Amino acid sequence: MNAPTKNKNLLNWVAEIEAMCTPNQVVWCDGSAKEYDRLMGEMVESGMAIKLNEEKRPNSYAFNSDPSDVARIESRTYIASVKEEDAGPTNNWTDPVELKKTLTKLYTGCMKGRTMYVIPFSMGPIGSPMAKIGIEISDSPYVVVNMHIMARVSPKVLEVLGDEGEFIPCLHTVGSPLEPGQKDSRWPCAPIEEKYIVHFPEENLIWSYGSGYGGNALLGKKCFALRIASNMARHEGWMAEHMLILRFTNPEGKQFHIAAAFPSACGKTNLAMLQSTVPGWKVETIGDDIAWMKPGEDGRLYAINPEAGFFGVAPGTAKSSNPMALASCRKDAIFTNVVVTDDGDVWWEDMGVECKGGTDWHNNPWKSGMKDGEGNTIKGAHPNSRFTARAALCPVLCPDWEDPAGVPIDIFVFGGKRANTIPLIHEAFNFEQGVYMGATASSEPTAAALDLGNVSLRFDPFAMTPFIGYHAGDYMQHWFDMGETLGDKAPRCFYVNWFRKTDDGKWLWPGYGENSRVLKWMCDRVEGKVDAVETPIGLMPKDGDLTLDGLDISAEDWAELMKVDTHLFKTTLSNAREYLAKFGDKLPAKMVEQMDALEARLG
Ligand code: O2Y
Numbered sequence: 342m343n344a345p346t347k348n349k350n351l352l353n354w355v356a357e358i359e360a361m362c363t364p365n366q367v368v369w370c371d372g373s374a375k376e377y378d379r380l381m382g383e384m385v386e387s388g389m390a391i392k393l394n395e396e397k398r399p400n401s402y403a404f405n406s407d408p409s410d411v412a413r414i415e416s417r418t419y420i421a422s423v424k425e426e427d428a429g430p431t432n433n434w435t436d437p438v439e440l441k442k443t444l445t446k447l448y449t450g451c452m453k454g455r456t457m458y459v460i461p462f463s464m465g466p467i468g469s470p471m472a473k474i475g476i477e478i479s480d481s482p483y484v485v486v487n488m489h490i491m492a493r494v495s496p497k498v499l500e501v502l503g504d505e506g507e508f509i510p511c512l513h514t515v516g517s518p519l520e521p522g523q524k525d526s527r528w529p530c531a532p533i534e535e536k537y538i539v540h541f542p543e544e545n546l547i548w549s550y551g552s553g554y555g556g557n558a559l560l561g562k563k564c565f566a567l568r569i570a571s572n573m574a575r576h577e578g579w580m581a582e583h584m585l586i587l588r589f590t591n592p593e594g595k596q597f598h599i600a601a602a603f604p605s606a607c608g609k610t611n612l613a614m615l616q617s618t619v620p621g622w623k624v625e626t627i628g629d630d631i632a633w634m635k636p637g638e639d640g641r642l643y644a645i646n647p648e649a650g651f652f653g654v655a656p657g658t659a660k661s662s663n664p665m666a667l668a669s670c671r672k673d674a675i676f677t678n679v680v681v682t683d684d685g686d687v688w689w690e691d692m693g694v695e696c697k698g699g700t701d702w703h704n705n706p707w708k709s710g711m712k713d714g715e716g717n718t719i720k721g722a723h724p725n726s727r728f729t730a731r732a733a734l735c736p737v738l739c740p741d742w743e744d745p746a747g748v749p750i751d752i753f754v755f756g757g758k759r760a761n762t763i764p765l766i767h768e769a770f771n772f773e774q775g776v777y778m779g780a781t782a783s784s785e786p787t788a789a790a791l792d793l794g795n796v797s798l799r800f801d802p803f804a805m806t807p808f809i810g811y812h813a814g815d816y817m818q819h820w821f822d823m824g825e826t827l828g829d830k831a832p833r834c835f836y837v838n839w840f841r842k843t844d845d846g847k848w849l850w851p852g853y854g855e856n857s858r859v860l861k862w863m864c865d866r867v868e869g870k871v872d873a874v875e876t877p878i879g880l881m882p883k884d885g886d887l888t889l890d891g892l893d894i895s896a897e898d899w900a901e902l903m904k905v906d907t908h909l910f911k912t913t914l915s916n917a918r919e920y921l922a923k924f925g926d927k928l929p930a931k932m933v934e935q936m937d938a939l940e941a942r943l944g
């Protein structure tokens with residue numbers, strides 16, 4: 342096929358990769374429905390994809406991955422900066438020259454017997470001043486069809502790129518060349534120790550080898566939109582964050598835009614699509630995972646969702662927890678590592694419906710309640726199984742979600758999962774304290790981590806630990822710098838903890854749609870409608886301002902949910918100091934100031 346571009350840098354790069362990887366053929370992708378259908382047809386034919394029942398799940402397909410290839414692999418994810426100290430203590434650093442030698446050997450001939458797809462994509466609405474162009478080269482048709490949904494793949498991207506425009510080169514292979522006559526595996530990939538997900542921040546380049554799954558292979562998402570973009574953002578004065586974006590509109594029609602960062606398993610997608618229980622208030626989704634934010638001409642911070650779809654965790658997605666996510670994958674969806682039911686639909690654990698039987702993610706016949714030889718229940722879907730859904734199918738998608746200028750952010754929300762210590766909601770006194778809150782967001786260790794003897798808190802600054810493409814101390818400094826740029830137009834900062842429990846392990850807060858009550862209090866604060874109580878840790882709701890009407894929460898439980906135990910807070914602060922010590926002299930002085938001030942207030 343003739344290349345549909347005259348961009349010299351792009352043509353040279355594609356020719357160079359073709360020469361190194363030696364595919365059978367090169368196909369330039371156009372993102373069309375025709376291309377999608379053709380690739381799906383080929384994958385059904387080869388046995389990689391299963392076409393779902395057209396009546397139950399129109400235009401949808403299921404895939405099962407290799408058991409070694411089921412999630413992002415942080416231990417195989419690298420920042421290859423010239424100097425090790427530029428990667429910092431939260432990243433795996435590797436020498437770019439050495440790594441390129443190792444990977445060039447692996448890449449040589451790696452696409453033998455396969456097609457090399459060139460995928461032009463835009464992160465952000467095509468042509469938006471906040472969008473950026475990437476070109477992914479991949480030998481995986483599964484990657485191509487997922488990129489159709491998750492990014493914007495179109496000939497228009499090449500038009501915007503023009504002859505001289507810049508793009509982020511993203512090279513991906515499943516790392517499984519085919520000899521003549523060799524039968525392909527159902528999910529080709531390389532063994533774990535040969536998988537590499539590498540970022541070269543000084544060259545704005547991504548090389549991924551050996552995995553076909555999710556964040557390791559759909560390179561627009563975590564690799565580009567977070568790791569590479571976070572590094573670009575600090576040099577260019579903007580922010581690339583692991584945040585959902587939503588619009589919350591009050592009964593008078595006033596809109597508030599909220600960006601929120603939570604570690605995984607804290608309900609980010611659920612909050613992004615929340616169904617408000619506050620009469621007259623409505624939530625509309627802009628994004629569920631990533632926000633790119635830039636100061637606008639009026640001095641406020643504007644956000645876009647660089648993605649075009651949701652790559653959501655399937656287990657736990659149910660009518661009761663997130664009906665909007667479920668509706669988003671009602672058709673035109675891709676499912677990975679779920680159960681395919683006997684009647685050709687999909688199922689996963691905690692979907693809220695029964696499954697009579699089907700085929701599990703290992704391609705084995707499966708029935709609910711089946712046990713293995715040791716009496717353990719066999720799960721049908723992998724815990725990290727996923728749906729890839731088009732954002733456009735989300736019933737509560739914000740009509741302005743593709744506004745090229747973005748939406749003005751009023752509120753930042755940070756959070757973690759804490760059974761004690763942290764109250765349901767508190768507000769930072771100012772942006773700098775907000776940065777401290779985001780930078781010290783923490784969760785209790787999981788049972789597995791406790792088994793490993795790791796009993797301290799898990800800190801996950803801004804939920805970005807695996808995604809900061811440079812030194813985390815410099816990243817925190819960038820947050821303070823953005824605060825200075827934005828001045829009094831900076832978003833107000835809040836910290837929530839939906840997960841506080843009683844001593845006997847009962848949840849104190851119902852969560853889900855009821856979280857809208859907490860969001861409303863934040864909006865009332867921003868509008869100046871309500872005052873707050875000053876406490877050592879920040880500003881908290883006055884009695885009655887956060888309405889509990891209709892909720893079955895006793896006065897004692899409410900007091901417990903909002904309790905600030907200064908002793909416990911001091912322990913968290915000392916854990917934070919210990920964690921932040923590893924940033925050495927890159928720890929911003931302002932972080933130390935914040936910790937000293939908090940300690941003084943705690944008395
Ligand atoms: O396991 C993967 O490859 C996907 S990870 C992921 C996917 C969607 C949204 N967020 C994440 C994450 O790890 O934060």
Ligand code: MN
Pocket residue numbers: 583630
């Ligand atoms: Mn995420």
